[in-house]
Amino acid sequence: MAPFQLADHPHRRWNPLTGEWLLVSPHRAKRPWQGQVEKAGGAARPAHDPACYLCPGNLRANGERNPAYASTYVFDNDFAALLPDTPSGAVEKGELLVAQAERGLCRVICFSPRHDLSLAEMSAEAILPVIDVWAAQTAELGALSFVNYVQVFENKGAVMGCSNPHPHGQLWASEHVPGEVAKELGAQRDHLARTGECLLCTYVAQELAAGERIVCANEHFVALVPFWAVWPFEAMVLPRAHAASLPALGTDARRGLADILQRLTARYDNLFETSFPYSMGWHQAPCDETDHPEWHLHAHFYPPLLRSATVKKFMVGYEMLGNPQRDITAETAAERLRAQAEVHYSLVGAR
Numbered sequence: 001m002a003p004f005q006l007a008d009h010p011h012r013r014w015n016p017l018t019g020e021w022l023l024v025s026p027h028r029a030k031r032p033w034q035g036q037v038e039k040a041g042g043a044a045r046p047a048h049d050p051a052c053y054l055c056p057g058n059l060r061a062n063g064e065r066n067p068a069y070a071s072t073y074v075f076d077n078d079f080a081a082l083l084p085d086t087p088s089g090a091v092e093k094g095e096l097l098v099a100q101a102e103r104g105l106c107r108v109i110c111f112s113p114r115h116d117l118s119l120a121e122m123s124a125e126a127i128l129p130v131i132d133v134w135a136a137q138t139a140e141l142g143a144l145s146f147v148n149y150v151q152v153f154e155n156k157g158a159v160m161g162c163s164n165p166h167p168h169g170q171l172w173a174s175e176h177v178p179g180e181v182a183k184e185l186g187a188q189r190d191h192l193a194r195t196g197e198c199l200l201c202t203y204v205a206q207e208l209a210a211g212e213r214i215v216c217a218n219e220h221f222v223a224l225v226p227f228w229a230v231w232p233f234e235a236m237v238l239p240r241a242h243a244a245s246l247p248a249l250g251t252d253a254r255r256g257l258a259d260i261l262q263r264l265t266a267r268y269d270n271l272f273e274t275s276f277p278y279s280m281g282w283h284q285a286p287c288d289e290t291d292h293p294e295w296h297l298h299a300h301f302y303p304p305l306l307r308s309a310t311v312k313k314f315m316v317g318y319e320m321l322g323n324p325q326r327d328i329t330a331e332t333a334a335e336r337l338r339a340q341a342e343v344h345y346s347l348v349g350a351r
């Protein structure tokens with residue numbers, strides 16, 4: 001029998017950030033595919049859409065008018081999931097039926113006045129103000145006494161539940177540290193206590209030395225497909241140097257991040273020549289007035305596309321009931337992303 005190989009044999013991989021396992025079945029990636037392979041296409045969008053509730057100068061659902069903003073624009077979500085004036089309280093019926101009031105705040109962040117762009121088509125110079133506003137909002141909301149965590153994220157594409165193609169993200173600030181963040185907090189804390197080292201500092205160094213899962217890197221930031229990736233072209237973006245949050249990044253690091261975000265998202269779009277859908281977001285240290293030496297800032301990109309602009313990965317069956325599973329390995333996904341150009345396909349020939 002041939003010796004065990006990650007590239008050939010079914011195996012489990014461990015996610016040290018969440019303590020969870022996933023199943024990898026690389027042999028299945030070799031099976032024939034007879035589904036669709038067409039590109040998604042899609043109509044070109046105007047630079048300003050009079051019907052868009054995010055474009056400058058337009059009316060929102062609550063009757064407010066957006067200003068004629070020229071770069072980024074932040075407003076309180078008109079349909080916020082969390083509210084600052086929720087009364088405190090709890091319900092406990094025995095050990096099993098437990099509920100707690102949760103206070104918070106939700107905001108929407110427009111990345112650009114241009115309705116027809118996405119991060120993938122924006123320049124690094126245009127992405128920099130988005131990073132600055134993510135950081136400023138994190139600091140502002142994190143300073144509120146009832147806020148202990150600020151989740152910055154972006155849903156892109158209708159398939160990810162994004163309501164509007166205008167480039168935008170969201171921010172939910174909450175009283176409690178949300179579940180995914182709490183898992184990562186526990187894992188990073190344990191790792192630091194056990195080894196004296198930051199989990200993700202060690203991980204980034206190990207990945208840079210190996211090279212095979214790196215998508216792109218610069219002096220400050222790295223984009224890679226994590227060893228434990230679940231989504232087909234999942235990626236993480238991390239600073240090389242230890243930093244706990246977006247506000248902790250200096251000007252040079254922010255410029256480095258803008259460069260990496262432009263290069264990663266352009267590669268994503270180029271993979272299937274489509275506007276690549278994903279949910280992405282930042283995991284930063286909780287703002288709970290305690291020190292978080294264990295926390296290493298990072299972004300997760302979770303994109304569902306698998307084989308083409310229309311063939312998606314679904315978390316169904318075994319994945320809902322057992323644990324997540326993937327066919328193409330993280331190494332193959334990274335190789336395919338590395339092979340993409342960093343000039344967006346729609347701009348080829350336009351420069």
Ligand code: H2U
Pocket residue numbers: 053059060061062076077078079080108154155161162163164170
């Ligand atoms: P998504 O595209 O990820 O759904 O985010 C858009 C958010 O914008 C959504 O949370 C809010 C929705 O509540 N929104 C407003 O705040 N005002 C509006 O006029 C429409 C949508």
Ligand code: ZN
Pocket residue numbers: 048049052053054055056114115166
């Ligand atoms: Zn718009």
